[in-house]
Amino acid sequence: MRRGDGTFYNMEGGYTACGEQHTDDEFYAAISPEWFKASNPNADPMCKKCALVKGPKGKVKVHINDKCPPCARNSIDLTPAAFNKIADKEAGRVQISWSFTAC
Numbered sequence: 001m002r003r004g005d006g007t008f009y010n011m012e013g014g015y016t017a018c019g020e021q022h023t024d025d026e027f028y029a030a031i032s033p034e035w036f037k038a039s040n041p042n043a044d045p046m047c048k049k050c051a052l053v054k055g056p057k058g059k060v061k062v063h064i065n066d067k068c069p070p071c072a073r074n075s076i077d078l079t080p081a082a083f084n085k086i087a088d089k090e091a092g093r094v095q096i097s098w099s100f101t102a103c
Helices: 080-086
Strands: 002-008 028-031 050-055 058-067 076-078 094-101
Touching: 002 080, 028 050, 050 076, 050 080, 058 076, 058 080, 076 080
Parallel strands: 002 076, 028 058
Antiparallel strands: 002 094, 028 076, 050 058, 050 094
16 A cells, blocks of 8 residues: 555646546546656556545545656545545645555
8 A cells, every 4th residue: 555645636628648638527647757667658557557545535446547747656646526535625635545456
């Protein structure tokens, strides 16, 4: 189980590091670029992974589809919908634990 900070970001209107577009109402996440290893991020194995994130209010399963350049290795930036499952948006940043899980 990894421990870090959980934050949220708006992803609408742009492409992710995995070459996808999603809305803020879906359950997606960005992780530290340290996890991405392929020179072409669209082909990186991280783009096919999911994570189970636990926070103060509960847990949520998210698909990993983006890089979060300012994130520490074990921190995750979530879509607003996903963040709302684990914490109140007003908190902005919360302590989380997470692990990779089957999609």
